Amino acid sequence: MKPMGGNGWAVGVDLGGTQVRAALVDASGQVLARAAARTDAVGGPGAVLQQIQQLVAETTQGIAPSVLGGVGVSAPGPLDGEAGVILGIPTLSGWVNVPIVAWLQEALALPVRLENDGVAAAIGEWRFGAGRGLSDFVYVTVSTGIGGGVIADGRVLRGRGRLAGHIGHMTIDPQAEVCSCGNPGCWEALASGTALGQYARQQAALAPTSHLAAFGAALDAKQVVASARAGDALALELLEREARLLGIGIVNLLHLYSPELVVVGGGVSQGFDLLHPGIAQHVARRALPPFRGTPVVAAQLGQNSGLVGAASLILLPG
């Protein structure tokens, strides 16, 4: 038996479409070392697996092998976490049926585990962040898309094929924009960072006096947040709309999963302080009475939720 606190330290790897990141994480969830590289999209899985090996080596330099419990990998779906196989990564070519766990275990001579990125970040916040000690909470990441993970009754909610929690593809307005998935009105199509940027560009084109107009085609969600902080009226209006759209989806999540807390992460959460009043107002007004008081907070681990969550697969398995 290992001492309380789990398997010593672990490396969390976050495999994304643009970046591969790794972090050495101790038993208390602290990040001790980090490294990152631009994902080798051209080289395919073989090249990326070498990048991961390299990042693991960088973050564990000088660490006694006996301290290291293993490597947890967070990756975009669809994947089979139990079999340790990535079934496909839409934004990276060649990633079809890649047995990443078996490959890395062989290359690293360490235990390796694999998890969906939204679920990994939820686990990070659950084990070491804003959801610590809770039995029921939902993590929402608002970024290029909308994803997340659900903790219910003290466990990760899995469902058939471990596919529960595809929260971004909940239809919230069937008359609205068509999503990348082909359906009109998915939450993701309306309220992701990408959607906010797109809507901002449309509106800025109609409002030449706004700061936002100056950005032209380069305008994105980040600049909307920055301009709102500087007091730009259109940017503030856009965030008010964003908060309302996030609120609609979050109220649905309250009714469907009954969490004690909703944690918002991802790029858009960098404007969370500006979005929070609108979201809270929506929850207070729109949720059924027993759900009205549910707090909605920003991810505590920030950009590390997924890395720490991936490491948690080793640190606190099960």
Next chain:
Amino acid sequence: MKPMGGNGWAVGVDLGGTQVRAALVDASGQVLARAAARTDAVGGPGAVLQQIQQLVAETTQGIAPSVLGGVGVSAPGPLDGEAGVILGIPTLSGWVNVPIVAWLQEALALPVRLENDGVAAAIGEWRFGAGRGLSDFVYVTVSTGIGGGVIADGRVLRGRGRLAGHIGHMTIDPQAEVCSCGNPGCWEALASGTALGQYARQQAALAPTSHLAAFGAALDAKQVVASARAGDALALELLEREARLLGIGIVNLLHLYSPELVVVGGGVSQGFDLLHPGIAQHVARRALPPFRGTPVVAAQLGQNSGLVGAASLILLPG
């Protein structure tokens, strides 16, 4: 230890706004006897508890007390199943903080358990109906409102305060009809039996040649189904719309809970054969690829899902 199969027989009680029903159920889920009464809405909780006692006596006449494991009660929420207290029944006055389990245990000298009606029906279908043997399934009741219950990872999904699964109050169209809960565009406000009847009356008033126009203000969902069976064009159109609205919500449930199966019960399910092609088409077209094949079927226990589920609280507790 009792033998495999549970606690002998049990009585399931379904406390509703218009009817109180009871059924004696054996260890295999078979209904052996049934009784019902019009809910005494004027007499308040005291009168209804006497009705329940009477119905339990009727259904267990001649049964050896040693065979009877107890009484399970299904009631509309909000309620506290663990404490055995009904917090309020919107359609019945005087039902505030009624400790129904303690009262009935004292009156009947039998173990009594309490469950939310949507969850009880889900448990009935899970233990003895269409969901038998599954780890992940969602039960949807489409009736006066829309309710249901969720089985996930082999257990009833509970959430904070056992309030998960308020599926009827998922916003699916924020521009649409305002729900009884005060919010626009809840699934229930658009696709319940009540909503179907209401929309049918509006459309029938504009279509004097339809069979439906003859019903006037008495037109409801039942008659829409009957007229569709008789080939009425407007009625068929209304059911096509209903199937589409049910489909939107069901696809959301697939993405959120990832069930192996969706089971539809409640009054509207009497027209399920007419609704099914439209629902299945919607699922095949709108669900994300890994969810597309999920079957949607009618409740196998029909009007008994809730009664059998309530009895299951005793027959197969936990």
